[in-house]
Amino acid sequence: xxxxxxxxxxxxxxxxxxxxxxxxxxxxxxxxxxxxxxxxxxxxxxxxxxxxxxxxxxxxxxxxxxxxxxxxxxxxxxxxxxxxxxxxxxxxxxxxxxxxxxxxxxxxxxxxxxxxxxxxxxxxxxxxxxxxxxxxxxxxxxxxxxxxxxxxxxxxxxxxxxxxxxxxxxxxxxxxxxxxxxxxxxxxxxxxxxxxxxxxxxxxxxxxxxxxxxxxxxxx
Amino acid sequence: xxxxxxxxxxxxxxxxxxxxxxxxxxxxxxxxxxxxxxxxxxxxxxxxxxxxxxxxxxxxxxxxxxxxxxxxxxxxxxxxxxxxxxxxxxxxxxxxxxxxxxxxxxxxxxxxxxxxxxxxxxxxxxxxxxxxxxxxxxxxxxxxxxxxxxxxxxxxxxxxxxxxxxxxxxxxxxxxxxxxxxxxxxxxxxxxxxxxxxxxxxxxxxxxxxxxxxxxxxx
Ligand SMILES: [Zn+2]
Ligand SMILES: [Zn+2]
Numbered sequence: 001x002x003x004x005x006x007x008x009x010x011x012x013x014x015x016x017x018x019x020x021x022x023x024x025x026x027x028x029x030x031x032x033x034x035x036x037x038x039x040x041x042x043x044x045x046x047x048x049x050x051x052x053x054x055x056x057x058x059x060x061x062x063x064x065x066x067x068x069x070x071x072x073x074x075x076x077x078x079x080x081x082x083x084x085x086x087x088x089x090x091x092x093x094x095x096x097x098x099x100x101x102x103x104x105x106x107x108x109x110x111x112x113x114x115x116x117x118x119x120x121x122x123x124x125x126x127x128x129x130x131x132x133x134x135x136x137x138x139x140x141x142x143x144x145x146x147x148x149x150x151x152x153x154x155x156x157x158x159x160x161x162x163x164x165x166x167x168x169x170x171x172x173x174x175x176x177x178x179x180x181x182x183x184x185x186x187x188x189x190x191x192x193x194x195x196x197x198x199x200x201x202x203x204x205x206x207x208x209x210x211x212x213x214x215x216x217x218x219x220x
Numbered sequence: 221x222x223x224x225x226x227x228x229x230x231x232x233x234x235x236x237x238x239x240x241x242x243x244x245x246x247x248x249x250x251x252x253x254x255x256x257x258x259x260x261x262x263x264x265x266x267x268x269x270x271x272x273x274x275x276x277x278x279x280x281x282x283x284x285x286x287x288x289x290x291x292x293x294x295x296x297x298x299x300x301x302x303x304x305x306x307x308x309x310x311x312x313x314x315x316x317x318x319x320x321x322x323x324x325x326x327x328x329x330x331x332x333x334x335x336x337x338x339x340x341x342x343x344x345x346x347x348x349x350x351x352x353x354x355x356x357x358x359x360x361x362x363x364x365x366x367x368x369x370x371x372x373x374x375x376x377x378x379x380x381x382x383x384x385x386x387x388x389x390x391x392x393x394x395x396x397x398x399x400x401x402x403x404x405x406x407x408x409x410x411x412x413x414x415x416x417x418x419x420x421x422x423x424x425x426x427x428x429x430x431x432x433x434x435x436x437x438x439x
Contacts, residue, residue: 013250018243021362022426023235025250041233041426042362046248077388084391093380096387097399105404108411109383112376146246146261153373153414156380163380169324170316170381171389174300206247210260 019044047203054132060196064121067189072114076183081175116155123148137209158190242267272421276347283412286405294400332378339413342368350424361425368417375410
């Protein structure tokens with residue numbers, strides 16, 4: 001690492017915050033719980049601490065974990081036409097593409113609707129549980145959180161759930177369709193996934209991972 | 221709502237690049253521009269990715285090339301007692317509308333035609349505007365980018381519908397639905413356009429402001 005170019009500012013770098021979207025530099029001013037700090041130029045929300053957000057996110061992640069495993073294994077839809085029946089789980093749906101290059105599609109679908117959401121929930125628990133308990137961060141917690149954020153756009157459980165509704169309407173003319181318990185579990189999952197993303201203040205998580213304990217209570 | 225205090229004078233936004241600083245694109249930590257990896261999360265640091273636009277275009281072209289066969293080949297193969305039927309994406313939606321399911325037909329057309337085409341247009345427009353300038357304000361273009369990033373993944377819904385129907389409708393001799401070759405092209409197209417949008421460095425939109433000598437022009 002060469003240090004030939006000096007930053008053109010006398011402010012310590014820890015007291016600066018840069019908007020990730022437009023690169024604008026600000027002096028860090030911590031908002032209180034419930035307030036939001038916004039970029040003046042592109043209006044991106046930079047910091048938005050919520051009360052007990054850490055606990056809430058953990059609860060949601062646990063629920064997501066249970067629901068995905070449940071929805072993956074138990075049948076969530078069944079079909080019945082003229083005495084012939086068929087019931088499928090989410091895993092069956094993911095593996096519906098078979099034969100030749102279609103295998104790739106099966107793997108991609110399984111990755112997007114089961115593995116990515118599952119991995120994100122696990123990583124979230126791994127990162128946030130020690131923070132909320134006021135312990136030292138878990139080993140490699142920062143890399144884990146970075147991976148979890150990188151997975152965010154690829155975790156598509158909620159899109160799959162809306163896809164279920166569309167598929168139901170398309171099949172309804174053809175046969176009688178029944179809902180298994182996992183169908184409702186998936187419905188709850190959608191709401192939880194969306195809630196999880198709205199609680200999460202990334203800046204606060206990074207901050208508490210970097211300065212454990214000093215940052216008073218974890219305001220993730 | 222707390223507004224952040226600017227480092228420069230009000231009305232004069234300073235970018236990290238101007239201060240010889242670089243912010244981590246994953247965790248937003250600020251480093252001197254000479255740092256090569258983020259000391260906090262380990263992500264690679266780039267002040268402005270000079271390769272960003274060529275990667276955007278390369279992925280864009282692959283995505284677009286996959287989108288064409290996705291519309292030509294059949295998406296679904298439906299076999300019932302008396303007939304076997306192959307339907308394309310648009311053909312399937314037209315058929316749904318024909319049977320009175322206008323809502324679902326609209327969702328399918330919106331997710332599989334309007335979103336992908338709109339996305340191709342928006343990403344191309346943003347990439348061109350970096351080099352050629354634009355009459356659309358920076359705030360608008362930033363919003364365009366956010367919409368593209370948010371909504372692009374929803375195109376995948378059609379693939380999931382095909383997956384669910386193919387898994388569910390397997391009624392021995394009575395009826396069966398199987399995925400057609402278009403599904404693989406469509407999925408690839410969605411994945412590559414998502415990667416293309418992610419490769420775009422939105423900070424480039426705002427650099428022009430500094431070059432043009434100050435804000436105001438856009439607000
Ligand atoms: Zn900004
Ligand atoms: Zn970082």
